[in-house]
Amino acid sequence: MLKLERRPAPSKVMTIASPLIAALAMLLTGIVIFTLLGKDPQQAFYVFFIKPLQTMYGFGELLLKATPLLLCALGLALGFRSNVWNIGAEGQLTIGAITGGGVALWLGDSTTAWGLPLMLAAGALGGMTWAAIPAYLRNRFNTSEILVSLMLVYIAQLLLSYLVHGPWRDPQGYNFPQSKAFGDAFLIPLLMDGTRTNWGFILALILALASWSFSRWTYAGYRMQVAGHAPAAAAYAGYSNKGNVWMALMISGAMAGLAGICEVAGPIGQLQAEISPGYGFAAIIVAWIGRLHPLGIVLGSLLMSLLYLGGESAQMQMALPSAITGLFQGLLLFYLLAADLFIQFRIKSIKPARTPEARSVATEAA
Amino acid sequence: MSLSSPILPIVASTVAAATPLIYAALGETVVEKAGVLNLGIEGMMLVGAVAGFAVDLASGSATLGFIAAAVAGIALSLIFGFLTLNLQTNQVATGLALTLFGIGLSAFAGHDLAGTPIRGLKGIKIPFLSDIPVIGDLLFHYDIMVYLSIVLFLAVNWFLTKSHAGLKMRAIGESPTVAHTIGHPVIRTRYLAVMFGGATAGIAGAYLSMVQTPMWMEGMTAGKGWIALALVVFGTWKPLRVVCGAYLFGGVTVLQLYAQGFGFGIPSELLSMLPYAATIVVLVIICRDPKTILLNKPVSLGVSFHPDV
Numbered sequence: 165m166l167k168l169e170r171r172p173a174p175s176k177v178m179t180i181a182s183p184l185i186a187a188l189a190m191l192l193t194g195i196v197i198f199t200l201l202g203k204d205p206q207q208a209f210y211v212f213f214i215k216p217l218q219t220m221y222g223f224g225e226l227l228l229k230a231t232p233l234l235l236c237a238l239g240l241a242l243g244f245r246s247n248v249w250n251i252g253a254e255g256q257l258t259i260g261a262i263t264g265g266g267v268a269l270w271l272g273d274s275t276t277a278w279g280l281p282l283m284l285a286a287g288a289l290g291g292m293t294w295a296a297i298p299a300y301l302r303n304r305f306n307t308s309e310i311l312v313s314l315m316l317v318y319i320a321q322l323l324l325s326y327l328v329h330g331p332w333r334d335p336q337g338y339n340f341p342q343s344k345a346f347g348d349a350f351l352i353p354l355l356m357d358g359t360r361t362n363w364g365f366i367l368a369l370i371l372a373l374a375s376w377s378f379s380r381w382t383y384a385g386y387r388m389q390v391a392g393h394a395p396a397a398a399a400y401a402g403y404s405n406k407g408n409v410w411m412a413l414m415i416s417g418a419m420a421g422l423a424g425i426c427e428v429a430g431p432i433g434q435l436q437a438e439i440s441p442g443y444g445f446a447a448i449i450v451a452w453i454g455r456l457h458p459l460g461i462v463l464g465s466l467l468m469s470l471l472y473l474g475g476e477s478a479q480m481q482m483a484l485p486s487a488i489t490g491l492f493q494g495l496l497l498f499y500l501l502a503a504d505l506f507i508q509f510r511i512k513s514i515k516p517a518r519t520p521e522a523r524s525v526a527t528e529a530a
Numbered sequence: 531m532s533l534s535s536p537i538l539p540i541v542a543s544t545v546a547a548a549t550p551l552i553y554a555a556l557g558e559t560v561v562e563k564a565g566v567l568n569l570g571i572e573g574m575m576l577v578g579a580v581a582g583f584a585v586d587l588a589s590g591s592a593t594l595g596f597i598a599a600a601v602a603g604i605a606l607s608l609i610f611g612f613l614t615l616n617l618q619t620n621q622v623a624t625g626l627a628l629t630l631f632g633i634g635l636s637a638f639a640g641h642d643l644a645g646t647p648i649r650g651l652k653g654i655k656i657p658f659l660s661d662i663p664v665i666g667d668l669l670f671h672y673d674i675m676v677y678l679s680i681v682l683f684l685a686v687n688w689f690l691t692k693s694h695a696g697l698k699m700r701a702i703g704e705s706p707t708v709a710h711t712i713g714h715p716v717i718r719t720r721y722l723a724v725m726f727g728g729a730t731a732g733i734a735g736a737y738l739s740m741v742q743t744p745m746w747m748e749g750m751t752a753g754k755g756w757i758a759l760a761l762v763v764f765g766t767w768k769p770l771r772v773v774c775g776a777y778l779f780g781g782v783t784v785l786q787l788y789a790q791g792f793g794f795g796i797p798s799e800l801l802s803m804l805p806y807a808a809t810i811v812v813l814v815i816i817c818r819d820p821k822t823i824l825l826n827k828p829v830s831l832g833v834s835f836h837p838d839v
Contacts, residue, residue: 168836249622301810306817310569310622311760315806318753322806326799442633448626485641487748490634494573497627498609501619509618 224359260421291421573632603732
């Protein structure tokens with residue numbers, strides 16, 4: 165008979181090991197899925213995880229796709245740590261792209277050096293404004309920020325679709341739902357020749373460092389952590405819960421807005437009806453797999469980016485639908501949540517104890 | 531008939547839009563009454579939609595399609611149940627994971643099915659009743675799933691308010707510790723509730739792909755699972771209000787479609803925002819008074835419980 169037993173203290177080893185176990189379990193499941201689909205698992209593994217990274221261009225793509233994931237996840241993690249569940253990063257990303265893209269379209273062919281900073285600021289502000297809605301409604305009317313921020317995703321996407329089909333459509337664009345291409349002053353400069361990676365990735369890394377310092381060194385960051393770990397203690401200490409909600413949503417909204425800019429002022433270069441393959445949602449997984457810690461999130465965003473690249477690669481090379489990426493993303497989060505059990509608990513058994521690995525693989529069966 | 535001619539199609543499409551919401555929201559009401567918050571409805575609906583559609587397409591039987599959808603929904607809900615009930619993972623995070631997984635799984639499984647049309651379900655004219663002028667056309671010509679949604683409502687309402695088992699389940703939702711102490715099987719009851727929610731969510735999704743559209747499209751639920759979650763709050767966890775809320779939302783959706791049809795010069799994208807905006811407004815109205823929520827929300831909603839630890 166197996167029995168769970170609470171550990172005297174959370175296991176530090178498991179905190180770090182759990183994402184690795186989850187990634188491994190996902191990989192094993194992937195092999196099973198590939199085999200069931202009649203594909204050679206070894207080749208599938210190669211196509212999915214190795215091939216995308218073999219060229220400099222591919223490596224650049226890894227960093228490029230990691231950028232919006234990293235930006236969104238950093239903001240979300242701050243919120244998750246303080247019990248604020250912003251799951252509408254996708255919407256804030258979209259609004260950021262609209263407001264920032266609006267600046268670029270408005271200034272048109274201007275070559276001002278202020279173009280890009282202005283655009284980034286507008287994007288961050290746009291995402292922040294969009295996130296302010298669930299923050300205000302939760303503080304004022306007790307509505308769930310989960311549902312409100314999620315509804316706002318659909319509204320944001322419809323707004324973007326309206327703009328590129330209507331007022332912002334490029335008159336010379338053969339009726340395609342897209343805006344004019346942004347001027348050169350409104351494109352983020354490339355980081356490496358021969359790739360599409362831009363300085364957005366460096367910006368994201370700097371913000372990861374900033375986010376770490378914020379949590380580690382500032383009083384505001386400390387208050388947010390207390391609010392997450394021990395809400396009662398936070399209330400007793402007189403920390404404002406409303407302030408916490410505002411802070412979490414404003415920061416994550418701004419970061420998601422920046423992610424939107426990095427997409428439209430980066431690889432896309434204009435506004436179009438679809439600007440993100442769900443980066444805002446995948447960032448939720450990135451935040452968890454990265455242990456809500458900036459360093460972990462950097463690694464998590466690279467892994468998630470690889471899953472996107474692998475999906476594309478599998479689609480081209482093996483005629484598998486690229487939706488397999490979404491499948492892997494979901495599996496990864498399931499395994500992670502299951503493996504996380506062993507941070508707080510251990511298994512006690514009269515029979516020889518099963519290892520956490522065995523247990524987390526057993527989730528597959530369910 | 532002068533009265534029924536404009537109203538009839540509006541009522542009919544309102545009912546069609548509301549029916550999947552009724553299934554999903556009633557299921558989630560039961561789940562939440564047992565103290566479990568499953569945010570994975572959207573994912574279970576999508577998987578139900580693709581499973582139902584695929585089986586209907588292959589077998590030509592809508593009945594088998596809906597059964598497959600319910601089974602698929604249950605299968606997904608069991609993952610959620612195992613994680614949250616046995617392994618005590620965070621219910622919010624696990625529910626989100628279920629939705630993300632469902633989106634990916636359904637898109638993957640339904641990749642080759644996209645765009646294929648199927649027959650859909652025909653309306654059933656109920657003998658005699660459907661011959662009544664006006665009312666007959668208005669109320670008695672729907673497909674079987676619409677009538678079953680009413681049966682489901684009556685059953686859930688009876689279960690929650692009148693039955694012994696329902697009372698025990700509600701006790702578990704309020705205080706699992708107390709319920710466990712007096713000998714009620716908390717985990718087993720919650721499992722059954724979660725599975726019920728999975729089945730109804732699967733059916734709700736299948737109604738979209740097999741009756742409403744009827745075809746499969748990636749991400750075709752377009753947030754309806756989340757709207758169903760909001761409906762449970764809107765209905766303050768009471769089946770009758772949840773169903774009324776679903777019809778209200780069906781009405782908003784249809785109104786928006788008709789407004790698009792008539793033009794009015796409002797772009798269709800802006801009108802399509804209406805159901806989502808309405809969800810937010812409705813949540814604000816209901817949650818405005820904290821007492822409403824405190825008095826109605828199951829006290830232990832979203833809190834993990836395990837008898838061993």
